[in-house]
Amino acid sequence: MRIINRFAVLFILLLISSCSEQGNGVDFNKRSVSVIIAAEPPTLSTVGPVSSIGIFFQGHIFEGLLRYDENNKLSGGVAEKWEITPEGATFHLRKNAKWSDGRVVTAHDFIYAWRLGASPENEYNFITFPMKNASKIAEGKLTSDKLGVTAVDDFTLKVDFEAPCAYFPALTTFTTYMPIRQDSFEKWGADKYAVDPEKMFYNGPFVLTEWKHGVSLKMTKNNYYWDKEKIWLNEINVPAITDQSTTRFNMFISKDVCMVNLEDSNSLKSALKRRLETPMKSFSSGFISYLEFNNREGRPTANKNLRKAISLVINRSDIVNKVLGIPGYKPGSTMFPSWLGGYEKLLHEEYDFNLPLESLSEAQKYLALAKEELGMEEITLTYLYSGGPSTDGMAVYIQEQLMNKLGIKVNLDKQIFKIRIAKSLSGEFDFLGGGWGPDYNDPMTFGDLLASWNQNNRGKFKNEKYDALVVQANNSVDQKERMDCFYEMHKILHEEVPVFPIFESGGIYLADPRLKGFFRNIIGSDPQLTYARIEEDE
Amino acid sequence: MAEKVLDIQNLKVEFDTHGGIVQAVRGVSYSVEKGKTLAVVGESGCGKSVTVQSIMGLIPKPPGRVTQGKALLNGVDLLSLSDKESRQYRGRDIGMIFQDAMSSLNPTMTVGEQIAETLQIHKGMSKQDALKKAVNLLDLTRIPEAHKRIKQYPFEFSGGMLQRAMIAMSIACKPQVLIADEPTTALDVTVQDQVLELMKDLQREEGMAIILITHDLGVVAKMADDVAVMYAGEIVESGTVDEVFYKSAHPYTLGLKSAMPSMERNSHTGLVSIDGTPPDLFNPPQGCAYTARCPAAMKLCRSRKVEIFSSESGHRSQCWLHHKEAPVSVTAPINRFSGAEV
Amino acid sequence: MSKYVFKRLLSGFFTVFFIATVTFFGMHAIPGDPLSSDKVMSEASKEALNKKYGFDKPLYEQYFIFLKNTAQGDFGMSFTKKGQDVNDIIKQGFSESAKLGVLAILFAAFGGILWGALTAKYRNKWPDYLIMIFVILGISVPSFVFASFAQLFIVFLNQELNLVFPYRGDGSFVSLLVPALVLGLGTMAFLTRLMRSSLLEVINSDFVRTAKAKGLNSWQIFKSHELRNSILPVITILGPAIASITTGSFVIETIFTIPGLGKQFVEGVQQNDYTLIMGTTVFYGSFLVLMVLVVDIVYGFVDPRIKVGESK
Ligand SMILES: Nc1ncnc2c1ncn2[C@@H]1O[C@H](COP(=O)(O)OP(=O)(O)OP(=O)(O)O)[C@@H](O)[C@H]1O
Numbered sequence A: 001m002r003i004i005n006r007f008a009v010l011f012i013l014l015l016i017s018s019c020s021e022q023g024n025g026v027d028f029n030k031r032s033v034s035v036i037i038a039a040e041p042p043t044l045s046t047v048g049p050v051s052s053i054g055i056f057f058q059g060h061i062f063e064g065l066l067r068y069d070e071n072n073k074l075s076g077g078v079a080e081k082w083e084i085t086p087e088g089a090t091f092h093l094r095k096n097a098k099w100s101d102g103r104v105v106t107a108h109d110f111i112y113a114w115r116l117g118a119s120p121e122n123e124y125n126f127i128t129f130p131m132k133n134a135s136k137i138a139e140g141k142l143t144s145d146k147l148g149v150t151a152v153d154d155f156t157l158k159v160d161f162e163a164p165c166a167y168f169p170a171l172t173t174f175t176t177y178m179p180i181r182q183d184s185f186e187k188w189g190a191d192k193y194a195v196d197p198e199k200m201f202y203n204g205p206f207v208l209t210e211w212k213h214g215v216s217l218k219m220t221k222n223n224y225y226w227d228k229e230k231i232w233l234n235e236i237n238v239p240a241i242t243d244q245s246t247t248r249f250n251m252f253i254s255k256d257v258c259m260v261n262l263e264d265s266n267s268l269k270s271a272l273k274r275r276l277e278t279p280m281k282s283f284s285s286g287f288i289s290y291l292e293f294n295n296r297e298g299r300p301t302a303n304k305n306l307r308k309a310i311s312l313v314i315n316r317s318d319i320v321n322k323v324l325g326i327p328g329y330k331p332g333s334t335m336f337p338s339w340l341g342g343y344e345k346l347l348h349e350e351y352d353f354n355l356p357l358e359s360l361s362e363a364q365k366y367l368a369l370a371k372e373e374l375g376m377e378e379i380t381l382t383y384l385y386s387g388g389p390s391t392d393g394m395a396v397y398i399q400e401q402l403m404n405k406l407g408i409k410v411n412l413d414k415q416i417f418k419i420r421i422a423k424s425l426s427g428e429f430d431f432l433g434g435g436w437g438p439d440y441n442d443p444m445t446f447g448d449l450l451a452s453w454n455q456n457n458r459g460k461f462k463n464e465k466y467d468a469l470v471v472q473a474n475n476s477v478d479q480k481e482r483m484d485c486f487y488e489m490h491k492i493l494h495e496e497v498p499v500f501p502i503f504e505s506g507g508i509y510l511a512d513p514r515l516k517g518f519f520r521n522i523i524g525s526d527p528q529l530t531y532a533r534i535e536e537d538e
Numbered sequence B: 001m002a003e004k005v006l007d008i009q010n011l012k013v014e015f016d017t018h019g020g021i022v023q024a025v026r027g028v029s030y031s032v033e034k035g036k037t038l039a040v041v042g043e044s045g046c047g048k049s050v051t052v053q054s055i056m057g058l059i060p061k062p063p064g065r066v067t068q069g070k071a072l073l074n075g076v077d078l079l080s081l082s083d084k085e086s087r088q089y090r091g092r093d094i095g096m097i098f099q100d101a102m103s104s105l106n107p108t109m110t111v112g113e114q115i116a117e118t119l120q121i122h123k124g125m126s127k128q129d130a131l132k133k134a135v136n137l138l139d140l141t142r143i144p145e146a147h148k149r150i151k152q153y154p155f156e157f158s159g160g161m162l163q164r165a166m167i168a169m170s171i172a173c174k175p176q177v178l179i180a181d182e183p184t185t186a187l188d189v190t191v192q193d194q195v196l197e198l199m200k201d202l203q204r205e206e207g208m209a210i211i212l213i214t215h216d217l218g219v220v221a222k223m224a225d226d227v228a229v230m231y232a233g234e235i236v237e238s239g240t241v242d243e244v245f246y247k248s249a250h251p252y253t254l255g256l257k258s259a260m261p262s263m264e265r266n267s268h269t270g271l272v273s274i275d276g277t278p279p280d281l282f283n284p285p286q287g288c289a290y291t292a293r294c295p296a297a298m299k300l301c302r303s304r305k306v307e308i309f310s311s312e313s314g315h316r317s318q319c320w321l322h323h324k325e326a327p328v329s330v331t332a333p334i335n336r337f338s339g340a341e342v
Numbered sequence C: 001m002s003k004y005v006f007k008r009l010l011s012g013f014f015t016v017f018f019i020a021t022v023t024f025f026g027m028h029a030i031p032g033d034p035l036s037s038d039k040v041m042s043e044a045s046k047e048a049l050n051k052k053y054g055f056d057k058p059l060y061e062q063y064f065i066f067l068k069n070t071a072q073g074d075f076g077m078s079f080t081k082k083g084q085d086v087n088d089i090i091k092q093g094f095s096e097s098a099k100l101g102v103l104a105i106l107f108a109a110f111g112g113i114l115w116g117a118l119t120a121k122y123r124n125k126w127p128d129y130l131i132m133i134f135v136i137l138g139i140s141v142p143s144f145v146f147a148s149f150a151q152l153f154i155v156f157l158n159q160e161l162n163l164v165f166p167y168r169g170d171g172s173f174v175s176l177l178v179p180a181l182v183l184g185l186g187t188m189a190f191l192t193r194l195m196r197s198s199l200l201e202v203i204n205s206d207f208v209r210t211a212k213a214k215g216l217n218s219w220q221i222f223k224s225h226e227l228r229n230s231i232l233p234v235i236t237i238l239g240p241a242i243a244s245i246t247t248g249s250f251v252i253e254t255i256f257t258i259p260g261l262g263k264q265f266v267e268g269v270q271q272n273d274y275t276l277i278m279g280t281t282v283f284y285g286s287f288l289v290l291m292v293l294v295v296d297i298v299y300g301f302v303d304p305r306i307k308v309g310e311s312k
């Protein structure tokens, strides 16, 4: 009995002592917000491995030549003015842009960073390819000082293009284009630079003040930021790191974070059940998911009629609505997702991407043709994929559809991510579940994926007309002409079916209603909290 | 007559089993006097152990249950006490030793601690004092190098040594009654003698009463003052050793005796060689339980509940043959008692 | 005794060496490497990075480099967590996992013994049935279900009662209680069952009858006779259980946001982080070997019949 009493006292003491701070998802008085991230960024170096979670931080602590402003419009960042011609671009840097130690940001900081960015050691060096000599530097054929970028003076940066690049100004907001402080980078070395708050300098609206590895991070307002008047927030906290959607949801419910994505149907259901006052909003991740067919010789999927037959029996909206049931996903009929901008409005508003699909009975005809051409009676295919329960569901659905409607047997080859990548590169598949996310805000980020020279073209699709269109769009600065090219590319893909787009992923999210002025971005930092503010409680 | 230290009266014990209710003890009465030894003999399964275990509160409940009877320890009925009250008597006023000393001692506790434990709970001794006393007790039971031995574990002891340690444990609190349930069955003949000798000596010194359960009539002859013969959950004959051995009154006792090749000590023949098997205790016969195996059985034996006859000296036997109207000729050596007593 | 310990340590060393070797070559045999990512690198990039990390060397050479570094107690730098030493990652992760794990083991051991004792004492009565239902649940339901449920429950309680009980690891001791309970649940259930059957055997043993005959009450009997004798099988499985629980559980750690070793290990495997995989594997292997040895020694203390080092 006495023991039980003692336990009770202990427990109550624990309860009392456990009154840790909670509910600081948004804090008006401290001007702070908290968000949760799924994984720890591998590094915050802008020339290290690129990750979307890294970009979230980099988008707050660094600023490129251009930035997205409080209206999410492209505008001047470190550069006040810029001119672009088919041959190149010139950026005029503002003189009051400073690093977090008060030093002025100069053109040399960009040149230093971009040379690193173009070097073979940077896996993302392809993003620098619009600049003259970049691809040769990436291949190791030229040294990086031959990169087509020069400092006319400390505040004037001149870029020479390899080929005309209409979207270059937008590209300068990408993480690889952020400036780097040479002294800091050299002091710590490539591996240790930017892995702790004191191992880098910042020129963005925020500085990283805390990074407990695996636990939490914190950004606070940068007092040296040239446009700090526009920044209302003092603090952005990342109190925890987890990819468990239920935990993240619980953190939102407990008001410990200001925002949460409802990534699975369970958290959506429980959100609905709780009748939260918070309105649900949707966001797009920008990703397109597709089946990619192996066009390598000897693979049955190299046969166009077989690919067409398969494409006709898979119902995208069934997969999205019945199999996956993940809120925010949209059936996708094209490799050019609906959020992409066109020459004036959205690409999908300017062109019709819903080309009619042929009827289901056609599938049998294509199959018969394919069998004849291949000289095969029975067709067995291997489907390579990775992921969780939802991708399992999709795999089984595809397996069933192909068996029931076409009599094609599908072997499922489920692998962890890295192995799937390795197998897809070596061509050990007939078709695979793939996906692609954008690197910059232009249809080309999807368009050149299936160019025959692109390493990421896992199915080795090769179509001369398509390749020519990619080149044409690359070399043009006329946006209308370029968009026409992309639409033509879409039609070729529709006809040849090297890939079969299934859905555009996205999601539903909840945000504290007091939080205003933030953006959910497809390109760049997501969420973008730079201009966020909190409304005062009633 | 000397005072009865422990007096068991009309004890009935049953067990619930899957096959039904086993009536293991069916109205047993016996008593033991101060400084005396009562031997309880009988075939395997006749209820000897259950009788003593039930007065010690050792039968598992359920499935076991005492349905009737008293067990008076100096006039206090142990069976009517609460578990908490009766615990005080156990180990203090009644000590008990078991057949297999090795399994009856805790393998993970030193012998000394196990002896000391009794003293600690009943005498309120500190562990240190109790351990010192344990050394004395081991000395008393003639275990050499007792101070070393108390630190050892049971597996480091020989069988006879263990039984002595067991005795030391059971007499630690100077009990008035010592119950020994086949204490020597598992031992070598020579060791057996030593242990029995020890018990006798201790009895002489401490003046305790002993209930000795055994199969061995030789042991009975050597140790006992009184004998109770048990059959199928009942006492069929009881009296002094002389009365029961030399003036056996019950056919079963005669059977037991004749089943033994000789009355020599050291003979270890079990009591299994009487023809036939004991009755089914799920459904005991209406009349005398021994009828089926009894050479002198009469019609009456089968149907009518048998009464107990006793002589003036207190020699008692449960057999119709003692009835004055019973035919004399049936068997020769039966003692005839004068009156019936129920 | 010390000779015995030395012998065991030596054989443990070879065990770990074997595990490390198999893991090393197995890991390299799997397609993909730490550098592969969703978007393909150019050949030149790949070459440059392979050279930088020494992947261009023949495998046996990489293996000897690994052995040499490991012998010096250095597992190298993580590939995916830039600038972090694997040693530091293990140290940090293990200190978190161990805190959680020790608590979980305490819950599991005490709970298992307590519930096991109750079920044995009340065997075939309702407490027995009730507890055994929970035991079956505890064994068959995966821990992430309990974890999610427990967290949801706390969040719900907090909201309804306006409490602030921590529903995830925030570094405080209290916040570890529920995760530890959930983490220990499976082991607790298993131990309960083990304890029950082992205690049932002991309860019916002769020496317990002797103890009763001495006049001990049931608590005294349990404490000094039944417990020690029935606990032996529990101790046997406790060694591996301690090793596996204190080195972390990925699921519990991600759900309750505890930065432990289990999470690091799984992430390492997912991302082919060679150095991290090798570091955690060698660490876990050594720890397991050590715990089993410790348990064997403890066993010798609990059961005097077993003499550590002499039995064979
Ligand atoms: N726990 C129990 N459950 C059911 N029946 C029992 C139980 N304990 C004893 N019995 C029954 O009670 C009867 C008497 O058993 P007991 O142990 O007293 O015999 P015994 O005379 O001591 O025999 P032995 O000489 O073999 O020791 C037996 O028939 C036995 O089956």
Ligand SMILES: [Mg+2]
Residues within 6 Å of the ligand: B048, B049, B050, B181
């Ligand atoms: Mg017996």
